[in-house]
Amino acid sequence: xxxxxxxxxSALVAVITIxxxxxxxxxxxxxxxxxxSDTPYLFRTKTDGNHxxxxxxxxxxxxxxxxxxxxxxxxxxxxxxxxxxSGIAGGIGDRDGVALGDVIVADHVEGYExxxxxxxxxxxxxxxIDHPSVFLRETIAHRVRHSDDWKTRIAVExxxxxxxxxxxxxxxxxxxxxxxxxxxxxxxxxxEFDKAVAVDMESHGLARGVYSARGIRHYNLNYLVVxxxxxxxxxxxxxxxxxxxxDYAAATAAAFSMSVVDQIIACCP
Amino acid sequence: MSILRDEIAAVARARSEAYLxxxxxxxxxxxxxxxxxxxxxxxxxxxxxxxxxxxxxxxQSGRVILAxxxxxxxxxxxxxxxxxxxxxxQAPFFIDLSQWDxxxxxxxxxxxxxxxxxxxxxxxxxxxxxxxxxxxxFLPSSVGRVFLLDGLNETPGSTADSxxxxxxxxxxxxxxxxxxxxxxxxxxxxDNEGKWRFSMPLPVEKPEQxxxxxxxxxxxxxxxxxxxxxxxxxxxxxxxxASPLETIRxxxxxxxGVNDDGLRVIGRVAFNAYEIDRSRSFxxxxxxxxxxxxxxxxxxxxxxxxxxADDRVAFxxxxxxxxxxxxxxxxxxxxxxxxxxxxVLDILTFKANSFDAIAFxxxxxxxxxxxxxxxxxxxxxxxxxxxxxxxxxxxxxxxVPRHVRxxxxxxxxxxxxxxHFHSARRASDALDLFSDDDSISxxxxxxxxxxIEFVAGILPDSERFAVWQECFTMRKGDPAPKxxxxxxxxxxxxxxxxxxxxxxxxxxxGAQKKEIVRLAMxxxxxxxxxxxxxxxxxxxxxxxxxxxxxxxxDADESVRYGAIRSLVEAASLDEGRVPQAADQIIESLGCIExxxxxxxxxxxxxxxxxxYAPANWAGEISRVFYALLERTEDVxxxxxxxxxxxRLRIHHRHDESLAA
Numbered sequence: 001x002x003x004x005x006x007x008x009x010s011a012l013v014a015v016i017t018i019x020x021x022x023x024x025x026x027x028x029x030x031x032x033x034x035x036x037s038d039t040p041y042l043f044r045t046k047t048d049g050n051h052x053x054x055x056x057x058x059x060x061x062x063x064x065x066x067x068x069x070x071x072x073x074x075x076x077x078x079x080x081x082x083x084x085x086s087g088i089a090g091g092i093g094d095r096d097g098v099a100l101g102d103v104i105v106a107d108h109v110e111g112y113e114x115x116x117x118x119x120x121x122x123x124x125x126x127x128x129i130d131h132p133s134v135f136l137r138e139t140i141a142h143r144v145r146h147s148d149d150w151k152t153r154i155a156v157e158x159x160x161x162x163x164x165x166x167x168x169x170x171x172x173x174x175x176x177x178x179x180x181x182x183x184x185x186x187x188x189x190x191x192e193f194d195k196a197v198a199v200d201m202e203s204h205g206l207a208r209g210v211y212s213a214r215g216i217r218h219y220n221l222n223y224l225v226v227x228x229x230x231x232x233x234x235x236x237x238x239x240x241x242x243x244x245x246x247d248y249a250a251a252t253a254a255a256f257s258m259s260v261v262d263q264i265i266a267c268c269p
Numbered sequence: 270m271s272i273l274r275d276e277i278a279a280v281a282r283a284r285s286e287a288y289l290x291x292x293x294x295x296x297x298x299x300x301x302x303x304x305x306x307x308x309x310x311x312x313x314x315x316x317x318x319x320x321x322x323x324x325x326x327x328x329q330s331g332r333v334i335l336a337x338x339x340x341x342x343x344x345x346x347x348x349x350x351x352x353x354x355x356x357x358x359q360a361p362f363f364i365d366l367s368q369w370d371x372x373x374x375x376x377x378x379x380x381x382x383x384x385x386x387x388x389x390x391x392x393x394x395x396x397x398x399x400x401x402x403x404x405x406x407f408l409p410s411s412v413g414r415v416f417l418l419d420g421l422n423e424t425p426g427s428t429a430d431s432x433x434x435x436x437x438x439x440x441x442x443x444x445x446x447x448x449x450x451x452x453x454x455x456x457x458x459x460d461n462e463g464k465w466r467f468s469m470p471l472p473v474e475k476p477e478q479x480x481x482x483x484x485x486x487x488x489x490x491x492x493x494x495x496x497x498x499x500x501x502x503x504x505x506x507x508x509x510x511a512s513p514l515e516t517i518r519x520x521x522x523x524x525x526g527v528n529d530d531g532l533r534v535i536g537r538v539a540f541n542a543y544e545i546d547r548s549r550s551f552x553x554x555x556x557x558x559x560x561x562x563x564x565x566x567x568x569x570x571x572x573x574x575x576x577x578a579d580d581r582v583a584f585x586x587x588x589x590x591x592x593x594x595x596x597x598x599x600x601x602x603x604x605x606x607x608x609x610x611x612x613v614l615d616i617l618t619f620k621a622n623s624f625d626a627i628a629f630x631x632x633x634x635x636x637x638x639x640x641x642x643x644x645x646x647x648x649x650x651x652x653x654x655x656x657x658x659x660x661x662x663x664x665x666x667x668x669v670p671r672h673v674r675x676x677x678x679x680x681x682x683x684x685x686x687x688x689h690f691h692s693a694r695r696a697s698d699a700l701d702l703f704s705d706d707d708s709i710s711x712x713x714x715x716x717x718x719x720x721i722e723f724v725a726g727i728l729p730d731s732e733r734f735a736v737w738q739e740c741f742t743m744r745k746g747d748p749a750p751k752x753x754x755x756x757x758x759x760x761x762x763x764x765x766x767x768x769x770x771x772x773x774x775x776x777x778x779g780a781q782k783k784e785i786v787r788l789a790m791x792x793x794x795x796x797x798x799x800x801x802x803x804x805x806x807x808x809x810x811x812x813x814x815x816x817x818x819x820x821x822x823d824a825d826e827s828v829r830y831g832a833i834r835s836l837v838e839a840a841s842l843d844e845g846r847v848p849q850a851a852d853q854i855i856e857s858l859g860c861i862e863x864x865x866x867x868x869x870x871x872x873x874x875x876x877x878x879x880x881y882a883p884a885n886w887a888g889e890i891s892r893v894f895y896a897l898l899e900r901t902e903d904v905x906x907x908x909x910x911x912x913x914x915x916r917l918r919i920h921h922r923h924d925e926s927l928a929a
Binding site (some may be wrong): 004007060061062064067068069072073075076079091108113114115125127175176210213215216217218219 | 328329330331385406407410438440441442443444457461511585895899903907908912913915918919922
């Protein structure tokens with residue numbers, strides 16, 4: 001089947017990362033080579049014309065809006081069929097057994113920053129977004145999850161004994177890092193989104209970007225969010241914890257994400 | 270190929286062929302790409318190439334700005350691009366922004382946040398047919414969609430920016446889509462400059478001029494105009510005169526057959542059209558309102574006035590309209606008196622978006638009044654004074670006293686070292702338009718000290734210049750003379766603003782600081798504004814309190830605008846004060862939000878020039894925009910403030926990496 005092409009060419013999958021650790025972790029195991037044409041994105045394999053199997057991109061900055069813009073740019077240049085966000089997140093420790101180093105695969109993404117404060121009430125407002133792809137989660141990620149092969153690709157030593165597990169659940173995203181269990185605002189957010197298992201700063205931007213990109217007749221972009229747990233936002237010593245686990249969490253996310261990528265390539269030649 | 274594409278192409282082709290048929294003869298004009306926006310504005314370009322290259326650039330980058338001076342052939346080139354696109358199997362959508370009016374501005378506010386709605390509005394309102402954005406989307410993905418927008422400078426400044434933002438989003442969103450926009454040599458606020466390709470039309474080459482003129486007699490002194498398509502076309506019709514102004518004057522006065530009284534009325538009509546309709550097209554009733562029915566009839570009969578739909582009319586060329594409105598303003602000095610200049614010059618330029626009329630007014634002003642007109646323009650918008658000097662083709666270096674030019678250009682040159690990044694860049698852009706020796710020397714001054722050195726070395730040719738020079742060349746940290754504080758109150762804008770700029774870099778006594786705070790409470794708004802401007806140069810608690818007070822309580826928007834700029838500037842002088850300054854601005858957001866102008870300036874002023882940002886700047890000041898984000902429930906506003914915070918971090922990260 002002919003793939004829809006962007007300005008530069010077409011890509012089956014685009015992997016998005018945000019911070020250096022996440023980018024380096026994917027790059028370390030992804031087999032990426034040169035930049036795709038004159039773009040700042042790396043690719044692994046190029047076939048006839050400018051068709052790329054997978055490209056690797058890094059957001060210009062933390063937070064949601066740059067991630068939305070990155071999706072727009074990737075869509076314009078490559079029209080990828082799938083986007084995987086690979087990175088780290090704060091886990092919510094008392095939910096679904098989430099532990100440090102685990103991998104979160106989001107089944108639902110929500111933004112928590114948009115609020116309406118009126119007449120003593122604090123109400124969440126929502127903007128239209130796409131949610132993570134059911135196909136990617138229930139077909140591709142499901143297959144990866146049920147094999148332990150992805151764990152062999154974790155290229156960083158685990159800080160303590162143990163094995164990462166994959167947790168599927170809700171992910172919430174805002175503009176600020178949550179990491180203080182005593183903070184009233186954080187407690188309020190975690191109470192309101194009582195099914196959330198992790199918190200990050202970019203997934204909502206990704207979801208918004210995909211929603212926007214998919215708003216045309218010819219393009220049906222799917223995405224998946226894969227987050228390694230670098231800290232538990234409601235535990236003490238959050239910053240120190242994140243420093244210790246960050247590289248490993250990025251590596252677990254990268255290992256799972258690239259296994260998903262390889263599975264996609266195998267399934268959708 | 271699809272039927273829909275063929276329909277769209279047929280309409281576009283018919284419209285463009287009709288436009289091109291009006292030309293005396295086709296004129297070959299080459300274009301060239303430019304490496305960046307700055308290169309475009311400096312006139313630095315790559316190799317000349319044929320017009321077809323523009324479609325290639327559009328396909329590659331999705332976004333092309335084709336910018337040049339007035340009459341350089343941009344509209345004609347865009348119509349030719351339509352024909353090339355049709356030949357290439359694409360679907361071109363021509364959008365004529367010259368018909369932009371007051372009603373369009375009102376509608377735009379409602380829909381500009383959505384790129385789809387925005388482009389759909391432009392197509393329905395200014396396109397050649399009933400085809401809308403849905404048609405563009407219904408085309409097969411293999412068909413290229415090209416949106417060609419002509420005359421961005423015909424829209425108000427902030428609207429022009431948001432039109433480009435909508436174009437950017439549409440180019441990204443739609444499959445196989447590109448936009449080409451014609452504009453003047455003005456830097457727009459682009460979301461991401463790197464996504465755009467910049468290009469310019471080149472002058473008509475001499476062999477082409479000779480081929481077209483075939484020995485026709487050309488008025489003495491008019492030869493340089495032949496490289497400009499509009500004037501070459503006039504020359505082929507035998508209507509070229511010795512200068513641009515003369516050519517247009519004769520077109521209006523002779524061909525139109527209107528006497529002096531009639532011209533005065535038409536000038537007023539032209540100005541009223543800009544004021545009331547805010548457009549080049551306007552209601553025919555404007556003539557009747559001023560008793561100009563007979564003059565309108567003559568203009569119509571001569572073809573200088575063209576009837577449009579809905580009993581609206583437009584002049585044959587926007588220069589005719591600019592000329593008439595400028596003539597009215599130039600001959601009515603009270604319009605550029607202190608009380609009226611801001612309103613009148615805003616009207617004449619579509620809010621500082623199109624400076625042709627200012628350049629015409631400068632040319633049309635009596636010789637003795639040119640100095641005061643330029644000073645009035647400087648007071649309204651310092652960059653416009655530079656553009657007016659550069660663009661006034663009939664005003665040679667010898668026509669404006671050297672000291673007047675030097676003062677304006679030197680003040681622009683000093684702004685190149687402004688702590689506020691956007692101000693510094695605008696000043697550089699304005700200065701880049703000049704190529705005379707003085708301008709080059711001012712532009713080449715690598716440091717502020719070198720600039721002062723150069724200006725100090727100029728032999729004064731007038732008492733006025735000597736007084737200004739003494740003030741301007743004061744060194745950083747020198748004690749401020751008493752007379753400079755008094756000059757803040759001067760009715761002459763150049764004297765007042767020079768004093769304000771210079772005082773920022775001098776040393777002030779406690780009594781002088783109290784005097785500046787007193788001036789910030791004075792009756793005249795411009796004096797309060799200048800006093801606020803001075804305070805931005807100091808880390809001082811008294812000044813900080815006064816600026817916060819003006820920001821929160823001053824009735825005049827310009828003073829509040831000056832206050833927020835100075836609060837930001839002063840905060841940037843001391844890393845230790847940045848967190849407190851951010852908190853104070855956050856506490857004042859309720860007041861700041863009441864004025865889009867002040868709020869807009871806050872989001873621009875925080876971007877500092879290279880080397881001026883303390884290490885904690887982006888992190889601390891980002892909090893201001895997150896606070897704004899938390900104050901809104903509007904999706905667009907949330908994205909806007911999140912984007913400003915992010916852009917600020919990226920801007921200063923780049924700054925840090927450059928410094929490293």
